[in-house]
Amino acid sequence: MxxxxxxxxxxxxxxxxxxxxxxCLRPTFxxxxxxxxxxxxxxxxxxxxxxxxxxxxxxxxxxxSNIYAVDGAGKIAMPLIGTVQVGGQxxxxxxxxxxxxxxxxxxxxxxxxxxxxxxxxxxxxGEVTTSGQYxxxxxxxxxxxxxxxxxxGPRAARDYAxxxxxxxxxxxxxxxxxxxxxxxxxxxxxxxxxx
Numbered sequence: 001m002x003x004x005x006x007x008x009x010x011x012x013x014x015x016x017x018x019x020x021x022x023x024c025l026r027p028t029f030x031x032x033x034x035x036x037x038x039x040x041x042x043x044x045x046x047x048x049x050x051x052x053x054x055x056x057x058x059x060x061x062x063x064x065s066n067i068y069a070v071d072g073a074g075k076i077a078m079p080l081i082g083t084v085q086v087g088g089q090x091x092x093x094x095x096x097x098x099x100x101x102x103x104x105x106x107x108x109x110x111x112x113x114x115x116x117x118x119x120x121x122x123x124x125x126g127e128v129t130t131s132g133q134y135x136x137x138x139x140x141x142x143x144x145x146x147x148x149x150x151x152x153g154p155r156a157a158r159d160y161a162x163x164x165x166x167x168x169x170x171x172x173x174x175x176x177x178x179x180x181x182x183x184x185x186x187x188x189x190x191x192x193x194x195x
Contacts, residue, residue, distance in 0.1 A: 162191065
């Protein structure tokens with residue numbers, strides 16, 4: 001009888017400590033390094049990269065105005081001037097680079113504007129219904145990314161995710177809340193919950 005009471009006490013003690021630790025299992029949000037890369041809406045400081053599609057308008061030169069895809073090397077290929085390095089640049093810097101190439105013997109006083117026609121996709125993995133690559137939507141959060149991926153899987157942790165972002169000088173990861181802003185090219189991993 002005493003052994004049975006001791007086993008019950010041990011069971012209740014183990015259960016109590018497990019429940020107490022259960023509240024500690026969700027990691028704390030770690031967004032410092034991601035915040036340094038810039039969050040919020042995409043603006044004039046957005047760095048161009050592979051997967052972006054750019055609308056290039058050369059005023060007075062309709063045959064050069066078109067939509068160009070940024071390749072894996074961060075370049076676009078245009079008629080007359082060939083490839084132009086735009087990876088890591090803003091749209092304004094890309095326009096100046098195109099103008100400089102056009103001005104070197106092809107077009108007198110070129111005026112170019114560059115805008116992003118289609119942002120590179122984002123990726124979502126883990127405990128979602130349909131993981132994969134999806135088109136980026138301006139203003140999206142981790143929660144809307146999960147909705148685009150057809151919702152949470154049955155064992156998903158629904159209050160945080162791990163987000164990885166390429167900063168151009170390397171990958172930065174952090175544990176983020178579901179309301180955290182997503183940028184083009186981000187990879188989101190929805191983890192499995194513990195209980």
